[in-house]
Amino acid sequence: MTFALRAMGAATSLGAVVQAAAAARAGIVRASELAQSTCLDEVTHERVALVGHTAGPLTEGFEGIGRLVQLAIATLVDLEASAHGTWWGQLEVFLCLPRSLGQGTNPPRDSTDVAQLLASRLQAEARFIPAPASLHLFQEERGGTIHALEKAMALLSERRCDQALVLGCDSLVSPERIEAQLDARRLKTPDHPVGYMPGEGAVALLLERRDPARERAAPPVAYLFMPTAAQEPRSLDAKAPPTGHALEEVLATALARAAATSVPEGSLYLDLNGEEFRAREWGQTLLRARDICRVGDWQPVIPAMSFGEVGTVSPLVSVCLAARAFARGYGRGRHALILVSGDDGHRAGLLLERGPLLQRPLTVIAGGVQ
Structure with a gap:
């Protein structure tokens, strides 16, 4: 739904x-x-x-x-x-x-x-x-x-x-x-x-x-699927490096829910922020997920590079960026997947689908962009 x-x-x-x-x-x-x-x-x-x-x-x-x-x-x-x-x-x-x-x-x-x-x-x-x-x-x-x-x-x-x-x-x-x-x-x-x-x-x-x-x-900006969630027992709060199992689970479930496991195009919003344990977990997740979906081909976006670490607001910032990418026509494919990794081991995937209002593609003209 x-x-x-x-x-x-x-x-x-x-x-x-x-x-x-x-x-x-x-x-x-x-x-x-x-x-x-x-x-x-x-x-x-x-x-x-x-x-x-x-x-x-x-x-x-x-x-x-x-x-x-x-x-x-x-x-x-x-x-x-x-x-x-x-x-x-x-x-x-x-x-x-x-x-x-x-x-x-x-x-x-x-x-x-x-x-x-x-x-x-x-x-x-x-x-x-x-x-x-x-x-x-x-x-x-x-x-x-x-x-x-x-x-x-x-x-x-x-x-x-x-x-x-x-x-x-x-x-x-x-x-x-x-x-x-x-x-x-x-x-x-x-x-x-x-x-x-x-x-x-x-x-x-x-x-x-x-x-x-x-x-x-009045067509909506985008559509949101119900989030998928899993619990990673090895987490920052547990003082143990995460393995990527839970993140792989939410990734696969979110894509399957939208029938997008074999889709070669989409945008992937990651809450990587410079911390080593997050980068390591994402690397392990990619290795585990390569046999079940083609998410490695999706376009990665890291909002923390632009906004810093914004904690509680991080998933919602990604929603805004994904929706605006759809509206302006530079978002890849029909879907955007937002992956969320909490310090307490909570892992979630939030999938967006492009809204029904098709935007006119950007056209480069003399003196600017139309």
């Missing part, structure tokens, strides 16, 4: 959805020094600034929950612009947040309490979004984002709502988050090149059931 992606919104280091996808396609990167976050260079024994992907003026001067509110409101404004005139029926909202929301606060606060405060701030400030029938909170990093999509699609299929708004927010560049990442030696530093650059962002997706009559008037 597939669901219609009606509209998208985002706030990233490269801007809103349309601008961010175009900038990433062009190879533009806006990484910068994090003035408030430094590390010790073991060669020079001097403090040097860390490098990350911030949302610039949008979050400058904000900390903690204030930073996430800024990202979320800008994302909902972007969503509302593309969803103009499409709000109808009963709406359910699914809010995806990091599990460490209370980390670094003084005094320390319960993560769930902070999440509830953030949700109430969003409901108070986003008056342009219809009041939801209910709001669901997920705080399980990448896995929570996938669970939110699963829950949203389940409620849509059961006709318990007409539309589902999935919103993810995360900021790994916040000073209160940086220290823990440094202690775990996960960040890219002068003496640790196999780490990631922290990023931040928010993404919102508006989902509906497939409705032929409604789609004739």
